[in-house]
Amino acid sequence: MRLIQNKIFFLTLFIIGVVHAQPTKAYYILAKNGLSLRNTASLKSERLFTIKYGEKVYVEDLEKDTSSKKNWLKADNISGVMVKVNYNNKEGYVFDGYLTDIAPPRVEEKVSDYVERARPSSPGKIVLFETITRDYDGYYLREETIFLKTDRWSEAFLLAKRLFNIPEKLGFPNLDFEGETLIITNPDKKEYSWSDELEVTRKNEENDFVITYTIRSEGGGMSVKLEKDDNGESIKISRTGIAD
Numbered sequence: 001m002r003l004i005q006n007k008i009f010f011l012t013l014f015i016i017g018v019v020h021a022q023p024t025k026a027y028y029i030l031a032k033n034g035l036s037l038r039n040t041a042s043l044k045s046e047r048l049f050t051i052k053y054g055e056k057v058y059v060e061d062l063e064k065d066t067s068s069k070k071n072w073l074k075a076d077n078i079s080g081v082m083v084k085v086n087y088n089n090k091e092g093y094v095f096d097g098y099l100t101d102i103a104p105p106r107v108e109e110k111v112s113d114y115v116e117r118a119r120p121s122s123p124g125k126i127v128l129f130e131t132i133t134r135d136y137d138g139y140y141l142r143e144e145t146i147f148l149k150t151d152r153w154s155e156a157f158l159l160a161k162r163l164f165n166i167p168e169k170l171g172f173p174n175l176d177f178e179g180e181t182l183i184i185t186n187p188d189k190k191e192y193s194w195s196d197e198l199e200v201t202r203k204n205e206e207n208d209f210v211i212t213y214t215i216r217s218e219g220g221g222m223s224v225k226l227e228k229d230d231n232g233e234s235i236k237i238s239r240t241g242i243a244d
Helices: 002-020 111-121 155-162
Strands: 023-030 035-038 046-051 056-059 071-074 078-080 082-087 090-095 127-137 140-150 181-183 193-202 207-219 220-228 235-243
Touching: 035 082, 046 090, 078 111, 078 155, 111 127, 111 140, 155 207, 155 235
Parallel strands: none
Antiparallel strands: 023 056, 035 046, 035 090, 056 082, 071 078, 082 090, 127 140, 140 235, 181 193, 193 207, 207 220, 220 235
C-alpha cells in the first residue's frame, strides 16, 4: 500500500510540473549599450545589472505579455512592455522593445557572413538575401538586400543600424509625426558631406512607411532603405553603395 501511495505522490508531482511548466523562447538583446535587468516590471525600478548586446534571455510567453496595450511604454521612440526574463538563472524584468528573436549582427560583420551565421539560429526569420552590382559607365552601385520576417519597424531599424553602421545619434524615429515626411539630419554631419540624414515617408496604409538613411559626398556614399515587401509580411532592408 505504501509503495502505491508513493507512486501516486510522485505521479501527482510530475503532472503538476508538466501543467505549470511553460515553454521558453530565446531572445537577443538589441540595445548597443546593453539592457537593464530590473527588479520589477517598471523602468523606474531597481536595476539589478546590465545584460550586454547580443546576449540571450529567455521569456516564457512574449506574445501573451505584450497582448495588452494598457501597460505599454515608450523609450527612445520604441514601444513595448516590461517582460519577465531569465538570464543565467537570474530572473528580472526588461523592456521588450530592445528584444529580438533574430540573431543580431556582430561588430564589423560582413552582410554575407551575418546571414550565414544568423539563419540557422533564427529559422524562418531571414527570408531572402541577395547582392547585385551594377556599372553605369564608371558609376558603380552595389546593393545588398535582406528580407526580415517581422512587422516591427523598430526591430528592423535596430538590426539595420548595427549591420550597416547607421550613425549612433540617428535613433529610431518617432513614427507618430504629422504630415507625410520627416527628415532628421545627423548632428555629427561633416562639412564635406552633401547629405547625412534619415528620412521617413508615410505611405497610405496604416503602419506603412519607408525609412531611408542617406550619406553622400564627393566620391560616393550609401543609402539604407527599409520598406515592407509586396505581401506586407516582411520588412525589406536594402543597402546601396555608390562609387563615382
